[in-house]
Amino acid sequence: MSSTPKLSISEMDASYGDHQVLHSIDMQIPAQQVTALIGPSGCGKSTYLRCLNRMHELTTSATVNGTVELDGADIYHDDIDPVLLRRRIGMVFQKPAPFPTWSIADNVLAGMKLTGGVPDNADEIVEKALKGAALWDEVKDKLDKPGTSLSGGQQQRLCIARAITVEPDVLLMDEPCSAIDPVATARVENLIHELGENYTIVVVTHNMQQAARISDKTAFLMMGELVEFDDTSKLFSNPAKQQTEDYITGKFG
Amino acid sequence: MAPQHTVQAYQAELQELRDRLETMTDVVYEMIANAREALTTGDMELAERTVQTDHQVNQQEVEIDRFCLEILVRRQSVAGDLRFILAAMKMVTQLERIGDQAASICHEVTDRPPGLQPTGADLVDDVAEAAKSVVDDAITAFLDEDVDRAFEAIDADDEVNEEYERVSRQVLSQMGDGELAVETGISIQSIAKRFERMADCATNIAEAIIFALDAQDIRHRDKLASPPTGDRDHS
Ligand SMILES: Nc1ncnc2c1ncn2[C@@H]1O[C@H](COP(=O)(O)OP(=O)(O)OP(=O)(O)O)[C@@H](O)[C@H]1O
Ligand SMILES: [Mg+2]
Numbered sequence: 001m002s003s004t005p006k007l008s009i010s011e012m013d014a015s016y017g018d019h020q021v022l023h024s025i026d027m028q029i030p031a032q033q034v035t036a037l038i039g040p041s042g043c044g045k046s047t048y049l050r051c052l053n054r055m056h057e058l059t060t061s062a063t064v065n066g067t068v069e070l071d072g073a074d075i076y077h078d079d080i081d082p083v084l085l086r087r088r089i090g091m092v093f094q095k096p097a098p099f100p101t102w103s104i105a106d107n108v109l110a111g112m113k114l115t116g117g118v119p120d121n122a123d124e125i126v127e128k129a130l131k132g133a134a135l136w137d138e139v140k141d142k143l144d145k146p147g148t149s150l151s152g153g154q155q156q157r158l159c160i161a162r163a164i165t166v167e168p169d170v171l172l173m174d175e176p177c178s179a180i181d182p183v184a185t186a187r188v189e190n191l192i193h194e195l196g197e198n199y200t201i202v203v204v205t206h207n208m209q210q211a212a213r214i215s216d217k218t219a220f221l222m223m224g225e226l227v228e229f230d231d232t233s234k235l236f237s238n239p240a241k242q243q244t245e246d247y248i249t250g251k252f253g
Numbered sequence: 254m255a256p257q258h259t260v261q262a263y264q265a266e267l268q269e270l271r272d273r274l275e276t277m278t279d280v281v282y283e284m285i286a287n288a289r290e291a292l293t294t295g296d297m298e299l300a301e302r303t304v305q306t307d308h309q310v311n312q313q314e315v316e317i318d319r320f321c322l323e324i325l326v327r328r329q330s331v332a333g334d335l336r337f338i339l340a341a342m343k344m345v346t347q348l349e350r351i352g353d354q355a356a357s358i359c360h361e362v363t364d365r366p367p368g369l370q371p372t373g374a375d376l377v378d379d380v381a382e383a384a385k386s387v388v389d390d391a392i393t394a395f396l397d398e399d400v401d402r403a404f405e406a407i408d409a410d411d412e413v414n415e416e417y418e419r420v421s422r423q424v425l426s427q428m429g430d431g432e433l434a435v436e437t438g439i440s441i442q443s444i445a446k447r448f449e450r451m452a453d454c455a456t457n458i459a460e461a462i463i464f465a466l467d468a469q470d471i472r473h474r475d476k477l478a479s480p481p482t483g484d485r486d487h488s
Binding site for chain 2: 208209212236237238239244245246248249250251
């Protein structure tokens with residue numbers, strides 16, 4: 001890919017108190033592609049994601065060093081409003097968490113309701129987002145029903161709809177399929193693939209085959225260090241590092 | 254010890270695949286030796302037996318292929334494991350073809366009119382020896398996971414081609430001089446061709462082995478036209 005990276009991360013460290021979790025990460029995340037993050041439990045994947053939209057600092061005593069640039073501008077600069085930043089860099093969590101008492105439509109608009117207000121064409125926005133999240137056909141006749149009345153897989157797509165309503169540049173997804181069944185997983189994967197045409201997506205997954213299926217690039221993290229970052233097809237067919245090979249083939253030392 | 258798969262059944266399946274390939278190489282290897290012996294001695298019974306062995310090799314090809322598919326479906330193999338399985342599938346195809354060639358050589362022996370001596374068998378000795386050496390290199394490269402040996406196989410194939418050219422010329426000239434009956438000449442020519450093809454198959458095996466191991470060992474090679482992609486560090 002010749003274009004400039006969407007996110008440019010250099011020498012990024014992250015800690016909880018004096019426990020350093022990420023060590024000098026350098027990574028260029030390409031625009032409008034899907035980048036997968038894989039690695040053993042506790043290696044720092046979720047922390048990494050949260051550093052990319054400044055959610056890490058919401059944890060008490062959590063610190064970040066180094067630079068993260070979005071389209072060339074440092075997201076940790078004093079002038080940056082983290083709330084607005086998170087509209088440009090949205091996040092979808094492991095467990096779908098719609099606002100329980102809110103209707104499906106209101107859930108889709110949640111991002112707007114919480115950060116400034118809903119425009120007049122709310123119906124249009126809801127429809128567009130739900131179509132974008134491949135959920136429209138399933139819910140179009142019950143938009144006023146509570147979000148929690150949906151199945152797990154539908155809820156996850158509802159959360160994706162909520163995340164794309166504010167038209168972010170980047171979507172961060174932390175194990176978006178870990179709580180849903182294979183069919184719902186296939187739908188969400190499909191969606192990630194489609195969204196990847198317009199959005200820059202960074203997705204954490206524990207499922208190696210899923211990473212291989214949905215991503216253009218894959219990063220392998222181990223104990224807070226970036227071991228390898230390459231085209232997904234290369235990484236899964238011929239990894240450059242022995243540690244990567246052992247991890248993706250399921251071997252222990 | 255090399256790292257083991259966390260899933261022990263998977264580890265066992267890959268080991269079984271290796272074992273089955275080894276068994277198949279043993280059989281094919283013996284077929285080549287038998288074909289050469291039948292050629293020189295004219296031993297009909299040995300030739301007949303070797304032709305029969307070919308069915309066993311065909312069967313092994315089908316079974317190993319199916320086993321590879323099963324592993325792929327069940328384990329969704331990646332990286333070195335994936336390359337090994339893909340190489341195994343290529344390898345069995347080539348081994349089967351080598352077996353075919355050995356069987357065809359034996360047919361030349363069994364189809365000989367009775368009483369006709371194995372005249373001219375010594376003409377193919379050199380090409381047979383050269384071909385056997387390529388097969389040797391390829392099979393050893395596989396068993397020992399030895400990339401250098403695989404490259405030797407590929408290099409040695411040139412020699413087989415030269416030997417084959419030499420036999421062809423010699424047969425032609427001896428037929429011209431009337432030293433060799435035309436029928437015998439053609440038979441020898443086709444036997445030489447079959448040895449040459451065996452070496453081609455063995456070369457394909459060597460290439461498959463390099464592909465399977467590539468990430469580890471071929472990075473410092475200047476023999477390759479294009480630079481290898483693997484730059485594995487041994488950390
Ligand atoms: N809020 C927190 N306070 C203190 N330490 C934390 C906190 N969150 C995570 N950690 C520590 O940081 C390290 C990385 O955790 P993180 O959640 O980023 O890992 P992960 O790769 O996402 O793991 P998993 O695959 O299990 O989700 C772990 O050692 C964890 O114990
Ligand atoms: Mg996590």
